[in-house]
Amino acid sequence: MTLITASKPVSPIELAGSPPPHRIRPRKRLKGRLAPLALLLLPAVVIGVTLGYPLFRQVVMSLQKYGLAQQFGKPAEWVGFDNYIAIVSDPYFWAVLGRSLAFCVLVAAATMAVGIGMAVLMQRVSAYARVILNVCLMFVWAMPAIASLTVWQWILDARLGVLNYVLVNIGLTQFEGFSWLASSPVTFLVIVGVIVLWGSIPLVAITIYAALSQVSDEVLEAAGIDGAGFWNRLRYIVLPIIKPIIFLIGVLQVIWDFRVFTQVYVLQQAGGVSKETNVLGTYVYEIGVGQGEYGMASALAMVMLAIALMMTWFYMRGLAKQGDIS
Numbered sequence: 001m002t003l004i005t006a007s008k009p010v011s012p013i014e015l016a017g018s019p020p021p022h023r024i025r026p027r028k029r030l031k032g033r034l035a036p037l038a039l040l041l042l043p044a045v046v047i048g049v050t051l052g053y054p055l056f057r058q059v060v061m062s063l064q065k066y067g068l069a070q071q072f073g074k075p076a077e078w079v080g081f082d083n084y085i086a087i088v089s090d091p092y093f094w095a096v097l098g099r100s101l102a103f104c105v106l107v108a109a110a111t112m113a114v115g116i117g118m119a120v121l122m123q124r125v126s127a128y129a130r131v132i133l134n135v136c137l138m139f140v141w142a143m144p145a146i147a148s149l150t151v152w153q154w155i156l157d158a159r160l161g162v163l164n165y166v167l168v169n170i171g172l173t174q175f176e177g178f179s180w181l182a183s184s185p186v187t188f189l190v191i192v193g194v195i196v197l198w199g200s201i202p203l204v205a206i207t208i209y210a211a212l213s214q215v216s217d218e219v220l221e222a223a224g225i226d227g228a229g230f231w232n233r234l235r236y237i238v239l240p241i242i243k244p245i246i247f248l249i250g251v252l253q254v255i256w257d258f259r260v261f262t263q264v265y266v267l268q269q270a271g272g273v274s275k276e277t278n279v280l281g282t283y284v285y286e287i288g289v290g291q292g293e294y295g296m297a298s299a300l301a302m303v304m305l306a307i308a309l310m311m312t313w314f315y316m317r318g319l320a321k322q323g324d325i326s
Helices: 021-062 082-088 091-124 127-142 145-156 162-169 185-212 217-225 230-241 243-258 262-269 280-290 294-321
Strands: none
Touching (some): 082 294, 091 243, 091 280, 127 185, 145 262, 185 262, 230 243, 243 294
């Protein structure tokens, strides 16, 4: 009697004469590794072309005596690190640097506090009120800086401004014709800080609100059953859970406020004092465009870039801790 044994099924790969799977996997693994690099290649090339050459020219100019004469064809004189030495030897530079750092830290802290409060408020109001708040925040975020500064100048105008009009009509007659921009450097910087805060709140509030919406309701209900009130749940449960998001947006806010230029420059041109209210951005512009010292301005811009890169390092560390980068 003949026994018929079942043969092992033949895979389509073996019928087609293709190599076994273990020979294909290394190739697929290589493609998987090259695909992200290929996707990053195009933006890297674009960034290198658009930013690489200007950055290279800025580094070269920072090592040269480059002024108005060089704009008309006179060869630039190579001075090495003399521009950098002149910058760090100037007491005014350290005053501007301290002012810029204090401004960005204080304004960023205030922006984060108000933004987190706004996000918590958006989570607790009705859906209809939440939609209105979102629309208002997006309107503020989408408004161009120059357009918003025009409105702020109208509000702060010494003779026809809304702010002085309201203060005078409630009995504070000392504010009749009061110049908010020229009264003192501290007042000027506080006004700039309020304007920067006003424009930065939407991104912070919407980002934090998105993070708050991801907190599990079961965790909050369990804390409520254990007797934790609203503030205890917010302080000991919600904020620690969304702490990585708060840290990242906070570091970005510090970097953005450190690079502030438009708000300070426009209000300086509108009547504010400049020497006592300069930040690094307007100081670079004043030396380069105002005084024609492009070599010195390039060196100052490189110092500013180095400080911004150190701040960015904290941001990258935060991303790495979350596993976004290796």
